[in-house]
Amino acid sequence: MSVYKRTYHSYMGEVTPLRTRFLVLTRYGFSDVWSSRITNILFAMCFLPTVIGLVMIYVMNSDVAKLLLGAQNIRGLTIDQRFFFGVMQSQCWLALILTAWIGPRLISADMSDNALPILLSRPITRWEYVLGKLIVLWTMLSAVTWAPLLLLWGFQAYNAKQPWAAANLFIAGGMVAGSLIWVALLSLVALALSSWVKWRVVGTGLIFGAIFIPAGVGGVFNAVMRTDKGFLLNIPFMMTILWHRLLRVPALFFEQRVSLSLPEISIALALMCAACVLVLHRRIRAREVVRG
């Protein structure tokens, strides 16, 4: 049959509800992210601290396991907020690597292929577009941060011989809150930077650069100006202090010497998120730039 004889008609099937239409972007985002083998490897690698943590919790709570491993006299290792802080820190830094890999995949391709005008000509607003992409990152990062951490906490609560859960509920709350702040920051930074550059290669580098370079600049500022305020550019340092406070871990020596308050850290992180939102507002537009 010749192609020109075909008659075209509109789609007659079930239509996606208008409110959830942006989830189409999420669905395609997930399929794009999972299409890479490296994503699978990285995602699996992100669970390594959790698995080690599970084994440690089991051994520390089981006399038989301790006896079999010859570890009856282990001292110094207790399943408390320090232990959960260690696992949380590992999970969150692995989440950064995962973000650097999958974040730029989500938006950069649309930017480099000039696909935004086509996507935004559908009944999807700019913010729904961002939300659709954000959900992908948020889900992936949640799956490697607060979800496994809560699992660990639940496992310890189940295995503990003494009543443990009620007295240590703050650990669960702190881990969820700390992880959610980290996930929100990472997601926004990744999307903002990916929208700024066209190429994924550059996007990956920029995400690492955005975390480490301001920390270095803050360090230079501290050293030259003899102040502590440069730490407000140091995301790893601020997050460590925040996680310590949320999990009620005693402050380390270097932390005690720094005079940063929790409101200052919160304002700095909020400003960073606001800057990312501003970048997204500027960049996510249905326009095509043609350079001659």
Added chain:
Amino acid sequence: MRERLEEAKKWAARQPYRLWWVQLRAVVRLEAKRNVLAWRSLWIYFLGFIPVVIIGLHTIVDPAKASGMGEDTMVLAGIFQLYYIRLGIFFGCLGIFSRLIRGEMVERSLHYYLLAPVRREILLLGKFIAGCITALMIFESAVFLSFTLIYAHYGAAGQAFVMDGPGLGQLEAYMGITALACLGYGSIFMLLSMLFKNPTPAAMIFMGWEFINPILPSLLQKISIASYLRHLMPVSMPMHGVLALLTVVTEPVRPWAATMGVLVLTAVVVGISCYRMRKLEIRYTTE
């Protein structure tokens, strides 16, 4: 054996060195212009010159020299060892040298070069030299300005420290280390950009490698740029905790040996890159 040597000599004498030299200069000129005068290089200027801006602010804010010159010397050493070597030059070279080959692949413009009647090694060397010119221009001037500003602050005392004291020697050392860092990191990132579609994860692994290098066996310590540069630092920095890994010198090495170490490592890496360049195939569809 003698015959082979004679053959090799004849082969070497037959090569069109003059043509290669002309082509190399043309590639360097073209690439240097593209790297130095590009809007996309602005962030590298930021990386290089942000400490200069902060030190300049310090000069304005603290004109009464409340801080001593000795303290400022340590501050400068810290800025150089922890910021410039570990972050500024590292990420700057990652940006400059990854763009040379991989950037052109992403932009889909490398085939223009490959279609030209130029040996690929010449092309690669030209690009590498242009990258080095860009990196050296930015970071050498930034380090020089940082040094000048921090001592200009002290007037005559600062001048005496630089001209009659250890200052000039320190400046020479900083400039030399900067050049070696640009060459070393540049060669490695150029190779990584040819080996991987996305060189950043590999660069981050390399960053981790450089960080943990002092605790590795001495043989493995030789496959690192920072481990050589540590031996050339004019001012030793006492660091505590994890950061001590960045400045600790585990095994003393003579300065000339450290310098040769970086140069040999760079030459080997550029050699491998030349070999890779000969076998390079472009598949734009997979980029």
